[in-house]
Amino acid sequence: MINLAHLNLDQIRLAIRGDAFHCPSANDFQFQPNLLILVDEHGDIAACVSDQDPAQAALVEALSQQGKLQQLQAGQYLLPGLVDLHCHAPQWPQAGKGLDLPLYDWLQNYTFPLENRYQSNEFAQPVYQDVSRTLLANGTTSAVYFASIHRQSTEVLAQTCLQLGQRAYVGKVNMDNAEQCPEFYREADTDAAIADTEAFIQNVQSLAGNQHGLVRPVVTPRFVPSCTPMMLSKLGALVQKYDVHMQTHCSESDWARDYALQHFGCSDVQIYSDAGLLNNKSVLAHSIFLTEQDIAQIKQVGAGIAHCPLSNMYFANAAMQTRELLDSGVQIGLGSDIAGAPSPSIFRAAFDAVSHSRVREEGVDVHLPANQRGSANARINFVEAFWMATAGGGQVLDSAVGQFQPRYHFDAIVVEASPFIGNLRIWPEFDSPRDILEKIVCLAQKENVKQVWIQGQQRL
Ligand SMILES: [Zn+2]
Known part of the structure; x- marks a missing residue:
C-alpha cells in the first residue's frame, strides 16, 4: 500500500503502467500485471504501485489528466534496462x-x-x-x-x-x-x-x-x-x-x-x-x-x-x-x-x-x-x-539499476511481442509469467525493443 500523502504529483515527471518483470534476487522473479511506476523529476523511481493497491485508480486518473501517464498495450512488457x-x-x-x-x-x-x-x-x-x-x-x-x-x-x-x-x-x-x-x-x-x-x-x-x-x-x-x-x-x-x-x-x-x-x-x-x-x-x-x-x-x-x-x-x-x-x-x-x-x-x-x-x-x-x-x-x-x-x-557496478524499486534510477525498456515483429510470440492461453520471461530471454531481438528510458529520459 502506498501512502498518497507523501506523493506530490507535481514532482512526478512521468508514469508508466503495464505488465512488468524484474528480479529482486538471483533466483527469484516478480511479474506484476498493470504495475504503475512513478518517475520523479530527477529520473529516479518515486513509487511502484501494484494494481492491487486501492490507491492506484486515483493516481492513474490524476496522472492521466496531467498528461503524464503512458499505458502499455497488451503484449508489451516493461523490463529493467x-x-x-x-x-x-x-x-x-x-x-x-x-x-x-x-x-x-x-x-x-x-x-x-x-x-x-x-x-x-x-x-x-x-x-x-x-x-x-x-x-x-x-x-x-x-x-x-x-x-x-x-x-x-x-x-x-x-x-x-x-x-x-x-x-x-x-x-x-x-x-x-x-x-x-x-x-x-x-x-x-x-x-x-x-x-x-x-x-x-x-x-x-x-x-x-x-x-x-x-x-x-x-x-x-x-x-x-x-x-x-x-x-x-x-x-x-x-x-x-x-x-x-x-x-x-x-x-x-x-x-x-x-x-x-x-x-x-x-x-x-x-x-x-x-x-x-x-x-x-x-x-x-x-x-x-x-x-x-x-x-x-x-x-x-x-x-x-x-x-x-x-x-x-x-x-x-x-x-x-x-x-x-x-x-x-x-x-x-x-x-x-x-x-x-x-x-x-x-x-x-x-x-x-x-x-x-x-x-x-x-x-x-x-x-x-x-x-x-x-x-x-x-x-x-x-x-x-x-x-x-x-x-x-x-x-x-554499484549502480541503482536493474530493478523496479523506489530510489532506483528509471532505466527501463518495453519489449513487445507481436506477430508482426521479430520472432517473439506469446500465447496467453499457454504461457505462464515464467514462460513469458523465458521466451523474452530466448527470442527477444532488437525489433522487439520498442522503447528505452535511461534516468527517466526516453532514448528510443
Ligand atoms: Zn574483452
Missing part, C-alpha cells in the same frame, strides 16, 4: 568475423591493427556513434566500454554516450609492455600514459552535461600481459586517488592464466590486488580460471565479474563456473564482449549463458559414459540469466 559489463567499442567494425584464431593471434593479427585506427577522431566518431546507438536499440541502458589507447578518441566515445543518453563507463586502454604489445600499438611511455589516463578521468568527470555522472571514466589496464608491473601499480594509485571504476580481463584463457603464473608467480586476481586495482568497483571480464582463493578474494572486496558466454566458447579454452559463482554470492553480470563475440544483444548473452552452462553440465565427449561426460549440476536457469542481465549487472 539491460547491463552490458564488457564491450570493446572500437572492435565493433570487426564483429561477426575473424573468430578463427586463438586469443593471442586474434589480438595481434586483427584487433590491435583495428584499434590503432582510433588515433584518428574522424575514424572513431561514426563508429562510436553507431555502437552506442546499436546497444541502446538492443535495450542496453548501461554499458561498460573498453576504448583504445588513444585518449582523445576515447573522450569522443564518452561524449557520444552522453549525447545519446546512455549510462556508460568508458575506459582509455593502457598497455605498455614492449614484449607483448606491437610497436605500432602501445604506449610510448608509461608515465605519459598515466598522465593521459589521469587527464581522461578529469575530462570525463567535467564534461558539460555530465554533472550527475551518467558517463563515468574507468581505469582500464587491458590485461596482465599487456602491462608492466609499474603501469599496473600506477593505475592502482589512480583508482584510489579518484575512487573510480576499474575494468580489465581476468584469467581469460590458458595462455593468459599461464602468462601470469610464469611472469608473476600468482594469479591475475592476486596481481590486480597487489597493484591496488581490486576493489568493489572492479569489473573483471571472463574470470574463467579462478582458484578458490581468487573467488574468496573477489567476494571479500566486493569486486564483480563480467561473464561473456559466447566469447568464452571461442577464446576461453574452458567453460565458465557460472553455477558455482552464482552460488558463492560473488557479484556477476553479463557482457557482450564485442568483438570476441558478434552479438550486441544482452538478451543473446543471457540465452548463451544458459546454453553454455547446459553444455558444461552434459559434457561433450561421446566416448565417455554419461555420468563421466560433464559437470554435474552445472546448469543455470533463465531467471538467473535475466537477473545477471539486469540486477546482477547493476550490483557489479
Whole structure:
C-alpha cells in the first residue's frame, strides 16, 4: 500500500503502467500485471504501485489528466534496462568475423591493427556513434566500454554516450609492455600514459552535461600481459586517488592464466590486488580460471565479474563456473564482449549463458559414459540469466539499476511481442509469467525493443 500523502504529483515527471518483470534476487522473479511506476523529476523511481493497491485508480486518473501517464498495450512488457559489463567499442567494425584464431593471434593479427585506427577522431566518431546507438536499440541502458589507447578518441566515445543518453563507463586502454604489445600499438611511455589516463578521468568527470555522472571514466589496464608491473601499480594509485571504476580481463584463457603464473608467480586476481586495482568497483571480464582463493578474494572486496558466454566458447579454452559463482554470492553480470563475440544483444548473452552452462553440465565427449561426460549440476536457469542481465549487472557496478524499486534510477525498456515483429510470440492461453520471461530471454531481438528510458529520459 502506498501512502498518497507523501506523493506530490507535481514532482512526478512521468508514469508508466503495464505488465512488468524484474528480479529482486538471483533466483527469484516478480511479474506484476498493470504495475504503475512513478518517475520523479530527477529520473529516479518515486513509487511502484501494484494494481492491487486501492490507491492506484486515483493516481492513474490524476496522472492521466496531467498528461503524464503512458499505458502499455497488451503484449508489451516493461523490463529493467539491460547491463552490458564488457564491450570493446572500437572492435565493433570487426564483429561477426575473424573468430578463427586463438586469443593471442586474434589480438595481434586483427584487433590491435583495428584499434590503432582510433588515433584518428574522424575514424572513431561514426563508429562510436553507431555502437552506442546499436546497444541502446538492443535495450542496453548501461554499458561498460573498453576504448583504445588513444585518449582523445576515447573522450569522443564518452561524449557520444552522453549525447545519446546512455549510462556508460568508458575506459582509455593502457598497455605498455614492449614484449607483448606491437610497436605500432602501445604506449610510448608509461608515465605519459598515466598522465593521459589521469587527464581522461578529469575530462570525463567535467564534461558539460555530465554533472550527475551518467558517463563515468574507468581505469582500464587491458590485461596482465599487456602491462608492466609499474603501469599496473600506477593505475592502482589512480583508482584510489579518484575512487573510480576499474575494468580489465581476468584469467581469460590458458595462455593468459599461464602468462601470469610464469611472469608473476600468482594469479591475475592476486596481481590486480597487489597493484591496488581490486576493489568493489572492479569489473573483471571472463574470470574463467579462478582458484578458490581468487573467488574468496573477489567476494571479500566486493569486486564483480563480467561473464561473456559466447566469447568464452571461442577464446576461453574452458567453460565458465557460472553455477558455482552464482552460488558463492560473488557479484556477476553479463557482457557482450564485442568483438570476441558478434552479438550486441544482452538478451543473446543471457540465452548463451544458459546454453553454455547446459553444455558444461552434459559434457561433450561421446566416448565417455554419461555420468563421466560433464559437470554435474552445472546448469543455470533463465531467471538467473535475466537477473545477471539486469540486477546482477547493476550490483557489479554499484549502480541503482536493474530493478523496479523506489530510489532506483528509471532505466527501463518495453519489449513487445507481436506477430508482426521479430520472432517473439506469446500465447496467453499457454504461457505462464515464467514462460513469458523465458521466451523474452530466448527470442527477444532488437525489433522487439520498442522503447528505452535511461534516468527517466526516453532514448528510443
Ligand atoms: Zn574483452
